[in-house]
Structures are given as structure tokens and as C-alpha cells.
Amino acid sequence: MAADGDPLAELTASVRAAAAAVRGGVGEPSAQPRLERSRHQAQGDYSTNAAMLLAPVLGVGPREIAERLGAEIEGLLGEDLDHAEIAGPGFLNLVMTDGWHRRALATVLAAGDQFGAGGAKVCERTVIEFVSANPTGPLVAASGRHAAYGDALARILEHHGHSVWREYYFNDAGNQIRLLGASVQARARGAALPAGGYQGEYVVGLASEIDGSATVDVDVVAARAVELLLAQIKATLVRYGVRFDRFFSERTLREGSPSDLEQALALVEGRGHVYRSEGATWLRTTTFGDDKDRVLVRSNGEPTYLAADVAYLQDKRERGFERQLMPVGSDHHAYVRELKATIAALGGDPETLEAPLIQFVHLVEGGQAAAMSKRLGSFVTLDDLLDEIGVDATRYFMLQRSHDRTLDLDVELARKKSRENPVYYVQYAHARIASMLRRLPDERVAAAVAPDGDWGEAELQVWERDLVKKLAAFPGELAEAAERRAPHRIAGYALELAQVFTSFYENCRVRGAEPETLESQRIALSLATGRTIALALGLLGVSAPDSM
RNA sequence: GCCCCCGUAGCUCAGCUGGAUAGAGCGGUGGCCUUCUAAGCCACGGGUCGCAGGUUCGAGUCCUGCCGGGGGCGCCA
Structure with missing residues (x-):
């Protein structure tokens, strides 16, 4: 094989x-x-x-x-x-033939935790930038979808054989940050919020947490607020099981002389893609398919968000990534065209940037959807959701559906610890296998799955054949999930595998099956299934408990 | 007005880049516990794949036009 x-x-x-x-x-x-x-x-x-x-x-x-x-x-x-x-x-x-099925099962077992790994034809040095929510408030439930998607995709791509670097880019300078500082100070002074200010309850918390928030310079308040919020975001991500290799500060691009930002602007200008008009500095993105040119430096001398991104994209180029993944929310989707044009203006290949579209999440409970706007202050935070339904259910539900469709997350269903809830169903199958195997001596299990183990010649039952074929499908499913940037396929596969196993389990006695070679074969099938469920759940960042 | 995503079972959604009789979960109906976890299994019922054309041996899948839902079109980020 x-x-x-x-x-x-x-x-x-x-x-x-x-x-x-x-x-x-x-x-x-x-x-x-x-x-x-x-x-x-x-x-x-x-x-x-x-x-x-x-x-x-x-x-x-x-x-x-x-x-x-x-x-x-x-x-x-x-x-x-x-x-x-x-x-x-x-x-x-x-x-x-049955012989083919047995050999397929042996192949699954021999692969161990590397089952399905390394399907990529070439290893691409990939950077995935995701979540990247600005530290102007706690992570909201919608960020939970981005976080689950990016993290699962990273795990899937790594298992597929790519090298993946995970990055969180955050804006810690500029208008929104100033507005945050002003909002905190207003709360501290008991004054009215500035126009368009941040209304969330957490702003009041920051006002009391930051020493001298009513009196010190507003920029100092803003910087401290960013620090606190960023720490909170990082804590939430850790709790959620999402790891980043780097948190990239936008402000650092503006520091130094010349700054990375200035150098990047000089670079695109040197390539002839910059012009000045109406007192502002523009990037001629229309050369590269954008529908209008974009401002890099405002007439008041302040660089735009795009200017920082020019520098950030150049930074990533210099670090030698061959592939850039940047899942974006549907509300930022139009911006991708500007980014691709920017890459082209920098002399790169815009096709190396992929921006999968992540649609909105609606939390549903009793038909009611919660709004999730930071500035309006009416939102459910990711921490709230994790308190309510736990990490496993949140991640599974977020990944269950295709990322480019709006998601109705039924909190009531996700909270249930019963058969209606798919994540518990899958975990239950894993726990059942672990529980059953625990009742056998370790040597018995080891002998059953040994490369020279004897599984006999008995005709395979339909449930056994189906289970082998479902297991054998995993490498293909993983490749599809990786190539199409579609973690939800793994969630679907895990559910199907659990179903096929449970059906097998109900119809084929494992422990005590006669003859002993048949018991060995069924132990091997069970062990291979347990491992594969754990592997699939692991790729989604969902735990595979040994007992429930 | 222009651009992007989506319309598939009562509900929530898959559908492997064009293949056979379109699938799953939930909900519904009816069965199944002296045996490895009933947090389970089995069976049944449920569909003009939004509508209309087109492409070909073959279309839920590709093309065009409508209809409906969501999002985007700032010197915000």
C-alpha cells in the first residue's frame, strides 16, 4: 500500500x-x-x-x-x-475483496497520527493572518468564527504538508484608537461620549481600571486601554485554543526614521504608482484592476489604513512567504481588491493572496438574533459564548458550516449535552471506543493492531466494510479541506465517521467476538476509528474525551 | 445604480469544481435496552434544487437574464 x-x-x-x-x-x-x-x-x-x-x-x-x-x-x-x-x-x-479492506485497515493503523498527512504536492511557506480585530473592545462572537476558521485551516494545512505561520495584525494607532481613548476619558469624567464613541460597558471598566484616566493625556489613556484590551483578547484566544506566532502592531510600522511605512510608500512611488491630487497622496490601484484610486496620505498629512497595509504587505513579502491567506469578513471583502492591487504595485503576484470570505454569525435563541456592534455596545462577547456553551461546542458549531455562508448558531442546541448536538455525538463515539478498549488488557489491543496481527478470513460484514471505506476516505477529505480552504468538510467527515462507527458498534460485537481473530479485527477497526475521530476533531481544535 | 456572497426536505445545512435513484442533522411517525456508554440503533414519511432560457451524451453544479435575502461601494478601519 x-x-x-x-x-x-x-x-x-x-x-x-x-x-x-x-x-x-x-x-x-x-x-x-x-x-x-x-x-x-x-x-x-x-x-x-x-x-x-x-x-x-x-x-x-x-x-x-x-x-x-x-x-x-x-x-x-x-x-x-x-x-x-x-x-x-x-x-x-x-x-x-475482503482482503483489500483488511489491507486498507492495516494502512490506516500503520500511519498512526500521521494518517492523511503530507498530501500536498509541494510545501508552501504560508502566512495566515486572521482575526486581526482591533483592540478597541473584547472579541465578539463573530470573531470566534474567524478565530476557529483560521486556526482550523492552519492545522489542516500543516497536516496536509504546508508550513504555516499564524499572524494577528492589529491597529494600535489612528482615529479609532484616539476615539477609544476619548471614550474612556469621557466615562472617567462622567462626560458625554464623543460622537461615534465606544458605548460598551467595558469602556466604563477601563475608565476605573486606568490610573488617572480622567486627568492624564488622552493619548496615554488610549495606549493603556489598548494594552489592557489586547491582553484580554490574547487571554480569550488562549482559552479558545487559538495560537498565534506573532501579534503584529501597526504602530511599529510607523516608528523609526525612515519608518517601514515611509519606505514602503517610497517603494511604490519609485515604481511610478503614486501621484498627488487635491492635497492628498494617491495609489494608482486602477492600474491593477481596482475601480478607483485610493488615498495613501490624507490632505492633513495623516497616512490611511491602506498606507499601513502597503508597509505590512511589503513586510510579509520580504519575509518570503509564498502564499498569503487572509480570511476577511464580508464587511471588509471589497477591501481585498485594494490589497491585491497593492501587492501588484509592490511588484508582487496578487494571486498569492487569498482572502476567503467569512460571513456573519447570528446567534439564535428562540428565533432572536443578538446584534454584535462594538460601537453600539450591544454585543455578545466570545467569552460570553464560551461561558455559555464551552470551547468545544463553540468551535464545532463555528466550523460546521461553509465559511462563506451566514451562520445561524443555535445557542440552545449547542448547550445541550444530548444526541441532538452533533459535537456531543462525535465526542460520544470517541468516548465509547475508549471506554470499550479500556476494558481489554493493553497486550490484547497491542496484539490486535500489530503489523503481524492475524485478523482471520471471515467474510466481512457490511458494517465493517463501510467503516473501512469511511476511514480510507480521510486522506482525500483532508486534501479537499486543505485545497479548498474548507474546514467544515472535516466537521462533516467527523460526524459521518461517528455515524458509521456507531452503526457498526450496534451491529458488530467487538469484545468477545468469535473467533479471536475476528475480535482482533474489530479491535483494530475500533482503535483506528477512535484515532481518526481524535485526529479530525484535533484539526478543528475540538477535544476528544476518553469518557463522558 | 455598480460589485461580492447566498436561495437545495417543515428548520439548520452538505453536495467532493459536469455524472447514476440529490444527502445529513434536528423536528415528525413507528419499532428496539438481561450483552462492550440508550448521550444509542433501525425503519418510514418528507424535494418543481428560487424562476426562465442556454451550453452537451449528461446540469443542484457551468453561461445569460430575472426574482428574493445579506454585505460592500469614505481622505473610517
């Missing part, structure tokens, strides 16, 4: 080799033939669309090609293949 621990790698390779042999060097198919899990039992274990892809190339009917393909595959797979059959418009369905 394949060295990389993918039980399907060999099968896929055989299908492609057979397709190539049938094609005999003639023409070029429109796509690589695919190996798919059959949806219905009558359609075998796996199927391939290769014949239908080759039909237009060879000018022969797909069913006739499928026949030749079947002959080739039979030769290549030997004893792994029970038989192949042609079906529908030209699918070739493959029915695998």
Missing part, C-alpha cells in the same frame, strides 16, 4: 494507469479520471468515470471503453479486486 498512508492512493493510481493504457497515447482527456465512493451498495465499493472521459477522445462508446478498462484494471489489481462491472452511461464499478 502507498507509503503516504493513503489506502486509496494505489487504487487511484491503478485506475489512472488503466485509463492511460486504454487511451494508448491517443488524444488527451478533458480531466483526470476520478475514483469515487459509490453512493449505493448496488454500485460496488468504488467507481470511476474514466470511460466517459475517454469516449470523446477515442471516438468510441463509453460502455465499450469501460469494458476494455475493466480488463486492464482486473490485471492491475489482481486479488484486491473481486470484480468490475459496467453500469449506467459508462461507469465502471469496482467491488473490492
